[in-house]
Amino acid sequence: MTTVRLTTHAGQRLRQRGMRESDLAFILANGTDVGRGVIITEHDTANIEREARNLIETAHNLKDKLLVVNRDVAITTFHADRRQHRRLCRAA
Template identity: 30%
Template structure:
């Protein structure tokens, strides 16, 4: 969806109802299209939360992994030892 304009009325209602502009982006990303707009259902939230949990598990598995690059080319990838990690972080 392109840039969404926000009417003065909508800004007033959002302020009254505790909705921030950043919330709109999230609602648009995870909600379901319904007549005249978007609705965030429990099911939509649960799907989004499951995706975040999966992403966190994947990210945790990558702790200590290192990519070695030259220009725009991946040269190698490996699990960095504690000594290697300390040396790399000192530079």
């Protein structure tokens, strides 16, 4: 299940419960199909937390790494020093 259409009733319940349509997309993408619907289980939550930690670790590992791109072609990559970092961010 990737997308759903909302009935008028479901839209009303969504608003009453303070949920957004993006919450539904998140549940559909990350939850467990239980036949009658999709639920975020404790196991799903643990998987999401693990993926988030991995993403954060990757971001820290790639901090200040520059990928030089021309159109759709990767030209080179290197670690930008402070001076390069300031110059690149100022020019952006």
